Amino acid sequence: MPIKNRFAELLPEITAWRRDLHEHPEILFETHRTAGIVAEKLRAFGCDEVVEGIGRTGVVGLIRGQGAGPVIGLRADMDALPILEATGLDHASKTAGAMHACGHDGHTAMLLGAAKYLAETRNFDGTVALIFQPAEEGGGGGREMVADGMMERFAIEEVYGMHNWPGIPLGQFAIRPGPFFAATDQFRITLAGKGGHAAKPHETCDPTVMGAQLVLALQTVVSRNCDPVEQMVVSVTSFETASTAYNVIPPSVTLKGTVRTLKDAPRDLAEERIREIAAGIAATFGGTAGIEYERNYPVMVNTAEETDFAAEVARKVAGDCAEAPLIMGGEDFAYLLQERPGAYILVGNGDSAPVHHPEYDFNDEAIPAGCSWWAGIVEARLGRSPG
Ligand SMILES: [Zn+2]
Ligand SMILES: [Zn+2]
Structure with a gap:
């Protein structure tokens, strides 16, 4: 044949x-x-x-x-x-x-x-x-x-x-x-703080700083939480703020990204850690994290x-x-x-x-x-x- x-x-x-x-x-x-x-x-x-x-x-x-x-x-x-x-x-x-x-x-x-x-x-x-x-x-x-x-x-x-x-x-x-x-999951995290004049940061609760910390902290899900013999990808692919000005701290920022895994246990772990890290980072800086986590293709x-x-x-x-x-x-x-x-x-x-x-x-x-x-x-x- x-x-x-x-x-x-x-x-x-x-x-x-x-x-x-x-x-x-x-x-x-x-x-x-x-x-x-x-x-x-x-x-x-x-x-x-x-x-x-x-x-x-x-x-x-x-x-x-x-x-x-x-x-x-x-x-x-x-x-x-x-x-x-x-x-x-x-x-x-x-x-x-x-x-x-x-x-x-x-x-x-x-x-x-x-x-x-x-x-x-x-x-x-x-x-x-x-x-x-x-x-x-x-x-x-x-x-x-x-x-x-x-x-x-x-x-x-x-x-x-x-x-x-x-x-x-x-x-x-x-x-x-x-x-x-891989399973393809996606997340959307809205970090909320308090916006204001960029020259008066002490009067705001700056969500862009929270977001920057969060992007880096999410890298540790793969490097520090996932068993190294398993496969996992966590990618932040979008970082948007509500401000387009040079001198305005926005009240919120939104991060989006994707998670790829090949088994159920790492898949569950990734969701759990992303939720914990986002809530923890937001709390550290006095803000809040709204998390939408969607499981897409298995x-x-x-x-x-x-x-x-x-x-x-x-x-x-x-x-x-x-x-x-x-x-x-x-x-x-x-x-x-x-x-x-x-x-x-x-x-x-x-x-x-x-x-x-x-x-x-x-x-x-x-x-x-x-x-x-x-x-x-x-x-x-x-x-x-x-x-
Ligand atoms: Zn295709
Ligand atoms: Zn195709």
Whole structure:
């Protein structure tokens, strides 16, 4: 099962779909045009069922094989990012301020390509559920599709996902069992004191000084509280004051940031310590801390057996499958993997700009490998029973 010839034949067509999606990026749940194209193509390929509007703008297509068997879910994401594209390519975004900078255009096109092949050949027993989700980039589109009852409605038993990865050789694969992508939590801390004239600091309770202390103190959650053999990131990413003047001490400042962890215990620890440190620093300087701490995507955990299987299929397609590094980014496929066993794999995008960069572009030459992996997952997992 190396690259399937059919995908080499389909490459120009799939590339054209991909570039059209790239020209028309849509953000979060606003993937109306994309979802419409996906549903229209799935129907044209002869899918047995196509359901739109799952998890708001998600789409699920079903392809039934020749005999009875399990139902497996294959998932692609459809959404773009609020980035101004700087590639200068012919197929660059036509929507200023929106860009497929994470390659979800490529993911959608590859799963459509696999769907076309699977609907043509149906060389399997069981059912394939093709899952196209909105809002992977922070909106929890996968969570919404799960909450909408997708797993039960289509009786999905296992799930698989794939993401292109710059830096991995083009068309090669990498995967790891267990925790793979991090939990992504976020905090917003408002430090309140007393504003006033900058020349009379003694009459104020200066929240900018509290904030400066707090940014540094939060660094100790990773360096002094977290077990050094665990992974944790605490980043303060925003520091805003209510004053824009040179000579006014503001009454409050607001800090925002993100926390990344790969297990529950460090995740709980980080929240507890951030709350304690913020309250403690504020109290030290005579102010108060208002803390909003939001737990967003959970840790994405690949199950062992399905990871081995996914790696085996990748080896058949590409000759090898590397061990992927831990990634402190988040991935809302985590919600699907909380519900069902499954695996998520990386496919090499070669030596490109990194994802979320204004010069990034999905490499269309990865399409045959990605499509062959999808088709391989189906034909190996839902192999035709003899006779
Ligand atoms: Zn992304
Ligand atoms: Zn992505």
